Amino acid sequence: xxxxxxxxxxxxxxxxxxxxxxxxxxxxxxxxxxxxxxxxxxxxxxxxxxxxxxxxxxxxxxxxxxxxxxxxxxxxxxxxxxxxxx
Amino acid sequence: xxxxxxxxxxxxxxxxxxxxxxxxxxxxxxxxxxxxxxxxxxxxxxxxxxxxxxxxxxxxxxxxxxxxxxxxxxxxxxxxxxxxxxxxxxxxxxxxxxxxxxxxxxxxxxxxxxxxxxxxxxxxxxxxxxxxxxxxxxxxxxxxxxxxxxxxxxxxxxxxxxxxxxxxxxxxxxxxxxxxxxxxxxxxxxxxxxxxxxxxxxxxxxxxxxxxxxxxxxxxxxxxxxxxxxxxxxxxxxxxxxxxxxx
Numbered sequence: 001x002x003x004x005x006x007x008x009x010x011x012x013x014x015x016x017x018x019x020x021x022x023x024x025x026x027x028x029x030x031x032x033x034x035x036x037x038x039x040x041x042x043x044x045x046x047x048x049x050x051x052x053x054x055x056x057x058x059x060x061x062x063x064x065x066x067x068x069x070x071x072x073x074x075x076x077x078x079x080x081x082x083x084x085x086x
Numbered sequence: 087x088x089x090x091x092x093x094x095x096x097x098x099x100x101x102x103x104x105x106x107x108x109x110x111x112x113x114x115x116x117x118x119x120x121x122x123x124x125x126x127x128x129x130x131x132x133x134x135x136x137x138x139x140x141x142x143x144x145x146x147x148x149x150x151x152x153x154x155x156x157x158x159x160x161x162x163x164x165x166x167x168x169x170x171x172x173x174x175x176x177x178x179x180x181x182x183x184x185x186x187x188x189x190x191x192x193x194x195x196x197x198x199x200x201x202x203x204x205x206x207x208x209x210x211x212x213x214x215x216x217x218x219x220x221x222x223x224x225x226x227x228x229x230x231x232x233x234x235x236x237x238x239x240x241x242x243x244x245x246x247x248x249x250x251x252x253x254x255x256x257x258x259x260x261x262x263x264x265x266x267x268x269x270x271x272x273x274x275x276x277x278x279x280x281x282x283x284x285x286x287x288x289x290x291x292x293x294x295x296x297x298x299x300x301x302x303x304x305x306x307x308x309x310x311x312x313x314x315x316x317x318x319x320x321x322x323x324x325x326x327x328x329x330x331x332x333x
Contacts, residue, residue, distance in 0.1 A: 054217035055141040058209070062225035067311060070232070074315075074322040082327065 006050070013047035034072040041065030136284040137293040138215045145219065146299040150278040154263055157303055161260045164310040168253070171317040179324045184239045195237020202230035210304035214293035220300040224307025232315060240323055249316045252309040259306025266298055 020040035027033045041064025048057035115121055132143035145153050173179065206226030213219025235243040270279035278295075285292035 055139075055219070055222070058218050058222040059225070062222055062229065066229045067225060067315070070229075070315065071318050074318040078322045081322075 009050045010047075013043065013050050016043040017047055019043075030076045031073060034069040034076070037072065038065045038069040041068070133287075135280055135294060135296075136287045137296050138288045139213065139217065139219075141217070142213045142219050142296055142300065143293070146213070146296045146303075147280045147294070150267070150280075150295075150299060153299070153303070154267065154278065157260060157263055157306055160307065160310055161256065164256060164314050167314055167317055171321050173320075173325050177325050177327055179320075180326050182240050182323045184241065187237060187239065192237050195233045199230055199233040199237070202233060203227060206230055206308070210300060211290070211297070213300035213304075214296040215288060215290070220303025220305075221307050224304040225311055227304070227308040228311035228315070231312060235319070240319070243319075247312060247316060249313060252312045252316070255305055255309035256313055259302050259304075259309065262302035262305070263299060266295060266302060270295070 017040065020036060020043045024033055024036040024040055027036055041060055044064060045057045045061035048054070048060055128144050128148065129140050131148055132138075132140040135143055135147055137143035137147060206223045206228075208223070209218035209226060210220050210223030213223070231247060232243065234246060267278040270281050271277045273279070273281035275281060280294040280296070282294035282298075284294045290297070
């Protein structure tokens with residue numbers, strides 16, 4: 001019973017990661033991409049936790065779903081602001 | 087070399103890498119198996135060093151030199167960002183106008199900020215006991231401070247985040263790790279050796295140098311991420327070019 005539950009959680013985590021990663025790769029708008037990347041970070045954090053690596057999961061959650069998307073969004077803002085004046 | 091000629095060495099390199107990767111994967115232990123030769127040794131050593139969180143024992147004791155490398159990579163990356171995103175001669179700063187914040191967002195921010203900050207400090211302080219440590223907690227502390235930008239505005243963030251002291255703390259954190267390593271050398275064994283008393287298993291004062299190195303990394307990562315985001319925010323919100331671009 002426990003094994004079946006483990007497998008189900010693992011499958012859900014893998015599917016979430018695959019879906020978020022594909023969506024992030026297919027999306028053409030960098031601002032939306034940042035949000036999808038944040039979702040991917042959340043999915044990876046869940047997957048690492050299910051795989052019994054909570055230390056890596058915590059790093060992934062902090063960096064992958066908060067800091068990296070924020071840096072991307074700030075870069076997009078800077079580039080768009082410059083473009084508007086050219 | 088150009089064109090097709092250049093592609094041949096690339097193809098050869100890729101093929102060789104792929105072959106090595108497949109060969110290595112074929113000999114991996116099976117997924118979810120019960121044979122973990124490295125894990126067994128790491129856990130045994132972690133117990134000997136009275137460090138409840140084996141991952142921290144590997145990162146900050148058994149393989150502490152690797153962590154020094156990782157910490158230095160982050161330090162160098164932050165330094166590079168500071169240089170690249172500095173204000174150049176043909177740019178000037180325009181203070182951004184305060185933006186209206188919806189009251190629910192403001193309430194959420196004021197509630198979440200102290201909680202997130204406390205969780206970050208907790209994660210740094212309990213690295214030797216539970217999942218997490220200096221790196222994870224440091225990033226949480228840094229992002230917690232930025233809730234002030236989301237919930238209030240940029241000027242409020244700037245008030246609690248003078249970049250100078252954070253840059254100093256970044257360097258101090260990095261130096262503290264290097265010096266703690268040298269302390270192991272002076273105590274008579276090896277660089278980054280865990281020479282402090284190991285304490286009582288599963289208490290705050292356990293693991294010898296592990297909590298100290300965690301604190302050094304926490305300081306470096308928290309201030310490094312703050313400095314990094316400060317320069318990104320400065321470029322995105324404040325610094326404008328000569329043509330007078332506006333927000």
